[in-house]
Amino acid sequence: MAVHGPAMTDVARLAGVSHQTVSRVLNGHPNVREQTRLRVRAAIAELGYRPNGAARALVTGRSQVIGVVAQNTTLYGPASLLAALEQTAAAEGFAVSVGSVRNLDHRSISAAVERHLSHRVAGIVVIAPVESAGEALERLPKDVPLVTVDGDPSRPVPLVTVDQVAGARAATQHLLDAGHRTVWHVSGPSDWFDSVGRIDGWRQALLAAGTDPPPLMPGDWSAASGYRCGQMLARMPEVTAVFTANDHLALGVLRALHEFGRRVPDDISVVGFDDVPEAAYFIPPLTTVRPDFDAVARASLHLLLTQIESGTGGALRQTIAPTLVARDSVAPPRR
Amino acid sequence: MAVHGPAMTDVARLAGVSHQTVSRVLNGHPNVREQTRLRVRAAIAELGYRPNGAARALVTGRSQVIGVVAQNTTLYGPASLLAALEQTAAAEGFAVSVGSVRNLDHRSISAAVERHLSHRVAGIVVIAPVESAGEALERLPKDVPLVTVDGDPSRPVPLVTVDQVAGARAATQHLLDAGHRTVWHVSGPSDWFDSVGRIDGWRQALLAAGTDPPPLMPGDWSAASGYRCGQMLARMPEVTAVFTANDHLALGVLRALHEFGRRVPDDISVVGFDDVPEAAYFIPPLTTVRPDFDAVARASLHLLLTQIESGTGGALRQTIAPTLVARDSVAPPRR
DNA sequence: GCCGTCACTGTTAGCGTTAACAACATTGGT
DNA sequence: ACCAATGTTGTTAACGCTAACAGTGACGGC
Numbered sequence: 001m002a003v004h005g006p007a008m009t010d011v012a013r014l015a016g017v018s019h020q021t022v023s024r025v026l027n028g029h030p031n032v033r034e035q036t037r038l039r040v041r042a043a044i045a046e047l048g049y050r051p052n053g054a055a056r057a058l059v060t061g062r063s064q065v066i067g068v069v070a071q072n073t074t075l076y077g078p079a080s081l082l083a084a085l086e087q088t089a090a091a092e093g094f095a096v097s098v099g100s101v102r103n104l105d106h107r108s109i110s111a112a113v114e115r116h117l118s119h120r121v122a123g124i125v126v127i128a129p130v131e132s133a134g135e136a137l138e139r140l141p142k143d144v145p146l147v148t149v150d151g152d153p154s155r156p157v158p159l160v161t162v163d164q165v166a167g168a169r170a171a172t173q174h175l176l177d178a179g180h181r182t183v184w185h186v187s188g189p190s191d192w193f194d195s196v197g198r199i200d201g202w203r204q205a206l207l208a209a210g211t212d213p214p215p216l217m218p219g220d221w222s223a224a225s226g227y228r229c230g231q232m233l234a235r236m237p238e239v240t241a242v243f244t245a246n247d248h249l250a251l252g253v254l255r256a257l258h259e260f261g262r263r264v265p266d267d268i269s270v271v272g273f274d275d276v277p278e279a280a281y282f283i284p285p286l287t288t289v290r291p292d293f294d295a296v297a298r299a300s301l302h303l304l305l306t307q308i309e310s311g312t313g314g315a316l317r318q319t320i321a322p323t324l325v326a327r328d329s330v331a332p333p334r335r
Numbered sequence: 336m337a338v339h340g341p342a343m344t345d346v347a348r349l350a351g352v353s354h355q356t357v358s359r360v361l362n363g364h365p366n367v368r369e370q371t372r373l374r375v376r377a378a379i380a381e382l383g384y385r386p387n388g389a390a391r392a393l394v395t396g397r398s399q400v401i402g403v404v405a406q407n408t409t410l411y412g413p414a415s416l417l418a419a420l421e422q423t424a425a426a427e428g429f430a431v432s433v434g435s436v437r438n439l440d441h442r443s444i445s446a447a448v449e450r451h452l453s454h455r456v457a458g459i460v461v462i463a464p465v466e467s468a469g470e471a472l473e474r475l476p477k478d479v480p481l482v483t484v485d486g487d488p489s490r491p492v493p494l495v496t497v498d499q500v501a502g503a504r505a506a507t508q509h510l511l512d513a514g515h516r517t518v519w520h521v522s523g524p525s526d527w528f529d530s531v532g533r534i535d536g537w538r539q540a541l542l543a544a545g546t547d548p549p550p551l552m553p554g555d556w557s558a559a560s561g562y563r564c565g566q567m568l569a570r571m572p573e574v575t576a577v578f579t580a581n582d583h584l585a586l587g588v589l590r591a592l593h594e595f596g597r598r599v600p601d602d603i604s605v606v607g608f609d610d611v612p613e614a615a616y617f618i619p620p621l622t623t624v625r626p627d628f629d630a631v632a633r634a635s636l637h638l639l640l641t642q643i644e645s646g647t648g649g650a651l652r653q654t655i656a657p658t659l660v661a662r663d664s665v666a667p668p669r670r
Numbered sequence: 671g672c673c674g675t676c677a678c679t680g681t682t683a684g685c686g687t688t689a690a691c692a693a694c695a696t697t698g699g700t
Numbered sequence: 701a702c703c704a705a706t707g708t709t710g711t712t713a714a715c716g717c718t719a720a721c722a723g724t725g726a727c728g729g730c
Contacts, residue, residue, distance in 0.1 A: 090434070097433075387717070395718070
């Protein structure tokens with residue numbers, strides 16, 4: 001084999017047909033005699049022929065690649081999403097090209113999208129959990145299939161989200177149901193839609209129960225900030241229940257409470273969000289809310305493929321409901 | 336603009352030059368008059384022209400994309416590596432296409448590599464931590480630049496690894512230095528090179544200290560298996576020091592010890608591996624070993640680019656030394 | 671003043687594939 | 701036996717780019 005491997009014409013010559021017939025076999029075109037099809041298949045196998053994606057992309061105008069723009073693929077959520085996206089895409093014959101980005105401002109996002117565009121990706125999935133990302137998305141060429149995950153609900157862009165509000169409501173309600181009079185909340189950064197949704201859900205549940213929400217404790221997703229908030233919570237004797245915006249915040253809170261001698265769940269109950277694989281092994285095992293990342297990935301890809309196949313697909317959106325996972329970090333308040 | 340955007344000829348027409356001159360400007364060719372260059376740049380900007388990567392890939396025979404084959408991109412290690420790889424590649428003008436894979440057997444790996452190959456990636460990085468992966472790699476076409484990360488040290492393939500042995504030795508030595516007579520080890524799965532290396536390092540440190548290694552407790556990286564091993568360790572009064580093959584195992588061990596009323600570090604000291612961001616907020620904060628994923632990514636990409644530019648680069652290899660991060664989970668044994 | 675050299679630019683020919691069309695063989699209805 | 705419809709195959713022309721080569725002036729040495 002030459003440096004660049006055999007081309008379609010080589011296969012054609014060996015099979016005694018034209019290159020176009022080979023192309024037809026490859027693309028599952030119907031009007032090919034069974035016998036010819038087999039001859040071509042044999043020739044392909046014999047030569048170890050592999051279609052040239054670049055040539056195909058050139059002539060069709062799009063490659064079998066979808067681009068994903070994400071921020072911090074080290075966090076559990078984005079990483080899971082990316083992995084699920086890749087698995088789903090592979091099943092559909094698509095490769096996934098990642099364009100991660102340090103900051104989610106327009107400039108960075110636009111740059112990442114540009115990079116994908118110049119590779120002529122078939123479509124783009126933007127995991128755009130923060131406000132500043134939305135603006136960048138509206139200036140994009142309208143002819144590129146696009147799906148946003150965890151993006152701005154108020155923008156007219158196809159969107160798939162976890163139902164943050166419902167998840168947070170369930171978490172808060174779970175604590176209220178256990179008998180707690182109120183629930184404190186350690187939130188994520190305020191420019192993330194995830195945070196905002198979870199804060200909303202928490203508020204809604206409290207208001208529906210006729211309770212005034214206590215002051216919000218703002219965190220930044222990290223265990224470090226959870227720890228800082230936990231140190232304050234531990235000092236306040238009236239605190240009996242805390243809902244944190246993710247499991248890492250919860251870990252930090254647990255650590256702080258432990259240091260102050262406040263037992264969980266005997267003195268204070270804690271609920272997290274995300275259900276990271278380790279949550280079941282925190283001290284104590286953490287009750288948390290599990291978003292279904294696989295479902296999100298499937299929905300996103302489905303929305304994207306619909307657009308790719310049909311030209312454009314309008315501003316659809318889909319919401320995935322998370323589920324509460326009850327473990328040992330919640331108990332009734334002592335009286 | 337048409338559906339597919341302006342092409343090079345459109346830019347050329349607007350700038351009053353030939354498309355070849357545009358190409359020269361784009362590729363930084365020297366012999367272009369400054370004034371012409373500026374005219375072309377202006378035309379590019381005015382039209383919002385974006386070079387077509389597919390066409391370029393077709394004619395040059397390779398795209399500006401590198402393929403990454405990895406298994407479980409949800410785990411902290413692989414995810415960090417992937418992110419770092421992507422950042423580094425982007426800086427060099429390369430996109431990264433991920434081909435994650437459920438199992439690391441030859442079949443899956445070969446399939447993933449094939450997919451990358453048919454997209455004519457410029458090179459491939461395989462994160463191949465298990466034994467079965469090695470064989471698949473030897474059958475690959477020799478003309479594709481390839482780098483293995485955490486692969487088989489005994490195979491003649493360019494390889495970048497974290498120095499698992501040194502890291503494990505440091506962790507074990509740290510415990511011995513604290514005064515412990517011996518150190519128990521909860522390992523990862525036995526077909527991972529990472530595991531094998533860490534077991535080796537642990538053994539070496541103990542033997543060098545004149546101690547017979549106690550029986551190995553095999554785990555599978557998960558907190559769940561760490562918990563199971565921890566339950567056994569907690570029952571053995573003579574155990575005073577444990578080194579786990581990663582931080583999640585350590586979390587499970589901590590949880591089990593806590594349940595059995597064995598205090599860390601007062602009764603038992605624990606050291607992990609990986610330094611996940613949460614390790615500092617475990618109960619107690621975990622002493623662990625931090626591999627430098629950024630350095631691994633940089634080294635891998637450097638090796639790969641060298642091969643890409645120079646044709647082939649032989650069987651180079653590079654090892655990255657990890658560092659010990661001391662926290663509160665280690666103390667001298669009580670007497 | 672002629673010719674070689676150099677800097678700059680244009681022309682042409684592919685890269686490997688798919689799409690559009692043309693050509694031929696086969697079938698079935700009359 | 702003829703014609704239209706249908707099934708199967710081949711031929712040709714793009715797609716947008718780079719590489720190789722071919723000009724065109726300008727400049728300097730003889």
